[in-house]
Amino acid sequence: MYCSSECRQSAADQYHRVLCQGPSQEDPDHPINKLKDAWRSVHYPPETSSIMLMARMVAVVKQAKDKAHWQKLFSHFCSRAANEEEEIAHKLLGEKFRGQLAVLHSLFKAALYDDHLSRWFTPEGFRSLFALVGTNGQGVGTSSLSQWVHACDALELAVQQREQLDSFIDQLYKDIEKETGDFLNCEGSGLFLLQSACNHSCLPNAEASFPDNNFLLHLSALGDINPGEEICISYLDCCQRDRSRHSRHKILRENYLFVCSCPKCVSQMDELDVTSEEDEEEEGEAEGETEGDDMEDEMTDV
Ligand SMILES: [Zn+2]
Ligand SMILES: [Zn+2]
Incomplete structure (x- = not known):
């Protein structure tokens, strides 16, 4: 379509x-x-x-x-x-x-x-x-339907028309749910050359989004970026970013095969022994892995 x-x-x-x-x-x-x-x-x-x-x-x-x-x-x-x-x-x-x-x-x-x-x-x-x-x-999730519904909500309509439209929309959602479950976003994936060139940071200064609700990826600054400063996005979602350095490294190592050396990780280098709640849950899995400074030498962001 x-x-x-x-x-x-x-x-x-x-x-x-x-x-x-x-x-x-x-x-x-x-x-x-x-x-x-x-x-x-x-x-x-x-x-x-x-x-x-x-x-x-x-x-x-x-x-x-x-x-x-x-x-x-x-x-x-x-x-x-x-x-x-x-x-x-x-x-x-x-x-x-x-x-x-x-x-x-x-x-x-x-x-x-x-x-x-x-x-x-x-x-x-x-x-x-x-x-x-x-x-x-890069996953591209758009929700053209919900955009359309928002636009409908914003229309100024006579009471009867409003009721008709609302019940039409209710029925539409019900019908879709029957077919797809409650997942309404359109999903796809694409390759974005410039965005792929951005390295990861646990303290990113930019973020990718799809505000136009189509395949156009926007890379927006999260704050001031100085000339010459590297533009970094985060491969972790915001919940994952709040986790301890140990947890972040585990996710990044397993999914993206690198050891993060972003400023946040470097500043937390000494906090190796601090364990977040999530870490305790993972302790079983994590045991036996070598998390030492020798791994830090192979810092190869991609
Ligand atoms: Zn065809
Ligand atoms: Zn990091």
């Missing part, structure tokens, strides 16, 4: 011709549907759209006249060493599905193979693409 015919046209021009299933949209044997089905059976939300984001990257390059331009653009997203890519891929698939990467790879290849992009279709190249999307993919 598109917001306008211009949007639909630009999708067709950029990637949709390659991905269009036409009348085979419902055909379970269509290679793209097989890929989507396999993905659905191995992933867990919220990364629902990752595999199609990868497919879209391939489709963009396939359709583009200037293929090198797009390939170069994609190469700007951070890439990892092979062992890290493997770790990220396993992390994304979870322990239960770690063996499924090969299945996804062969379905991906069957659906989209292109000679110009042969390196993305080797097992290593596929894993690399998978890790790229996994680490750089």
Whole structure:
């Protein structure tokens, strides 16, 4: 679904011709549907759209006249060493599905193979693409419906019209809930070059949001930023940011494979023994891990 015919046209021009299933949209044997089905059976939300984001990257390059331009653009997203890519891929698939990467790879290849992009279709190249999307993919949540409802609320209407509209909206929400459960946001994911270039800080000076309720990501300053000062966002949500240094490091290490050396973490270096409530809950898991200063030497934000 598109917001306008211009949007639909630009999708067709950029990637949709390659991905269009036409009348085979419902055909379970269509290679793209097989890929989507396999993905659905191995992933867990919220990364629902990752595999199609990868497919879209391939489709963009396939359709583009200037293929090198797009390939170069994609190469700007951070890439990892092979062992890290493997770790990220396993992390994304979870322990239960770690063996499924090969299945996804062969379905991906069957659906989209292109000679110009042969390196993305080797097992290593596929894993690399998978890790790229996994680490750089930004969830885009928009709620066009609730925006529309707010706009309706703001209308000045005669009493009878207001009642009609309100009961229509009530019914609409009920109908949607029957289909989707109480989850009403539209979800997708995208790659944002500049935002991906921002490192993490536990005390970020900028924040990404989608105030226009579409795919346009806004990066807003959270305070004054001096010339030359690095713009940092936080990979942690605000609750996670309030946790102890130990807890933050655990989350960042497990999910993003780095040890944070932001000013907040550096200033709390001496507070290693301070345990927050959450830490106590995690103590069992955390035991046996080496959290020493030697790890701090490998501070490699990405
Ligand atoms: Zn189509
Ligand atoms: Zn930090």
